[in-house]
Amino acid sequence: MAETMKCLSCKEEYWSRDAGTCRECYEEASETEEELKREIDDLKSKVNFLRFFWGPPLLSPPLFTDVVLVASDDHSTASCQPVPVPAHRAVLASRSPVFKAMLEIKMEESLSGTIKICDVSYDALRAFINYLYTAEACLDVNMACDLLVLAEKYQVKHLKTYCEKFLISNLSWENSIPIYAFAHQHNAKSLVDAALSLIMDNMEKLRKREEYAELVEKEPRMVVEFYEAYLSKQVNTAANKGSTPKA
Structure with missing residues (x-):
């Protein structure tokens, strides 16, 4: 006659011929394993995204910057100049093939050291640049939409995927x-x-x-x-x- 055993996870009894664990705990463990695999894959993507930059995390303000980005339509008052967002050419070029091409070729942006970004708020631009350094962003639906637009425009695939997942969840x-x-x-x-x-x-x-x-x-x-x-x-x-x- 088959003996009964206790599941180590939930302590419920199951037949010894069903070796391992009870079905409920097995399925729960499988779901947990899949969730962990997804988290690991996401972390690997972030590491891969950041692997080209050898410097410290983004400082406020960052040191030794050699280029500024400006939200060209961001004016708090008619007489107020838009606030520039400082950055490093090496970081921009390593994160975005569009920035890389822009800064390698002797275009106006490369020569002047100023990159104008149209149709974006200062907050969205600052969040975008911060993501290029840290692979992190604090999102709400509006910010996710703004960053997805920038991610598509500058071909930052990891950010676009990140924003898509957030919008899907909302x-x-x-x-x-x-x-x-x-x-x-x-x-x-x-x-x-x-x-x-x-x-x-x-x-x-x-x-x-x-x-x-x-x-x-x-x-x-x-x-x-x-x-x-x-x-x-x-x-x-x-x-x-x-x-x-x-x-």
Whole structure:
């Protein structure tokens, strides 16, 4: 007769022939292992991102800087000059292929030591430069959108992925449509897919949205995409049901 044993994790009894641990603890351990693997992969990505810079963490203000960045549309008053964000050419060039090309070639930015960044706030620019040094950013939805735009423009892939993950974790039915449009505009595929999936799950509410009529008038292409994706999902669901073997 098979003996019973106690799981070392939860202390519940299980049959000795089911050697190892009980199923619940095994599944929980597997989920924990997968979560740790994801965290390790993320840390490896950060290390890889930072590996080219040999200096200390970002100081305030950083020492021995040789270039400044300016948010060209950031004016607190009409007479106030925008506040420059100092940085090191070597850091910018190692983080972004766009900055690298800009600073290697004798362009205006390379010669003057001033890089103007259009359509960005001072806070977003400062957060962007800080990320290039530290691979860290304090995000809310607006900041994540601003940094994703900068990450795409300057080809900082790790930051773009970081912002996409944050926005996906903050998706809701209320912001799904504007986030979908934003993600489409900036080639954020994971965010596009996540927003579209949420919209598909709430298609019966789409016509009830206050902005639906405006959406039809100004963004008919987007409405067509929603319905095409929804119909495709319905067809695939029906096909899968039809192919399920009977017991």
